[in-house]
Structures are given as C-alpha cells and as structure tokens.
Amino acid sequence: MCKDPRNDQELVSEFLKGNEDTLQELIVRHERKIFTSIYLLVKDRDLANDIFQETFIKVIKTLRSGNYNEEGKFLSWILRISHNLVIDHFRSLKRMPMVYDTDEYSVFDTIQLEDKNIEDKMIADQIQSTVRALIEQLPYDQREVVIMRHFANMSFKEIADATGVSINTSLGRMRYALINLRKLIHEKQLVISM
Secondary structure (H helix, E strand, O other): OOOOOOOHHHHHHHHHOOOOHHHHHHHHHHHHHHHHHHHHHHOOHHHHHHHHHHHHHHHHHHHHHOOOOOOOOHHHHHHHHHHHHHHHHHHHOOOOOOOOOOOOOOHHHHOOOOOOOHHHHHHHHHHHHHHHHHHHOOOHHHHHHHHHHHHOOOOHHHHHHHHOOOHHHHHHHHHHHHHHHHHHHHHOOOOOOO
C-alpha cells in the first residue's frame, strides 16, 4: 500500500465525509505503535488484538457521532483510548498487569545482542532476567512508563497523552522508576554489566 501524503487531520476529515478508505490508511499508519503499546501492557497477543480492534471500533463510533475534537493529536487520542481499554480490562479482572514473559513473547526479545559466544549469551540472558525481575517490582505507573519508553519507543509526550498525565508527570515517573531501580540494584548488591 502506498503511503498517503495527507496528514491525519485530512484523512479524518475525508473519513467524516464518507471516504471509508481513509480510515484504513490511518490504521495502517499507526497500527504498529498502537498494537505494541497495548501488547507490552497485556502480554497476550490475542488479548492485544481484541483491545486493538475494540480501540478502532471506539474510534469509528466517536468519529461518526461527531464527538471527536480535532486538535492535531489523532495518534495521542487513539493511544489514550487504547490505554483506557487496557485499564478497563485489568479493572474488570480486579488486578493490574505485571511485567513478565509469556511463552509467546518477552519484552526483552526486542533487545539485539551480539552472539559472540555461549558465555556472553548466558550472561546477557541473566542480565535480562535480572532487569525484568527488577522492573516487575516497580509500582504500576513507573513500570508502565519504563515499558512505553524503552520497549515501545514512545516519546514522553506520547506517554503523557496515552496515560492522561502531563509530560512532567511522565518524566517524574521515569525518574522515580530509575531511582527505584538503582535502589533495588544497590540493595540486592547486583552488578548489571557485560
């Protein structure tokens, strides 16, 4: 599919005028970032697909109802919707998500390591396991920012928009996450380097 040169606002405007194809372009344009942000929080591909689809059903309903206010923040708006749906899912289960691996995926699979030898790989695996365990110990809001920033490659502005907080709050959460990770490393007398 050829990338449409129109910006998000123009595509939304065309969709509202009845051009259904523009919605497909918007989905294709943003699906990777949206799906990744959902998946990194729920850790289940099928559930992430369901929430991704639910997100766009809500987007379509909101656009068609005329309740969308164009402020040049289409992606942030969708990320906020998907984030709220993830929160709703975990509220319905009466628990918040934990950062952990499934048989299907690890957030650390995205880290590329040189495979120099078996010893280096074993050390790298141990470091990943240790960091993963440390991240699991962070409070939810700090863990969420770490995941969105480092594993979904979201900017602090996108994180702020997706979580409904200010940029300063998302920066503060990252700062506290790093402080807490350093404390945990110090308390456990860990050495995390290769």
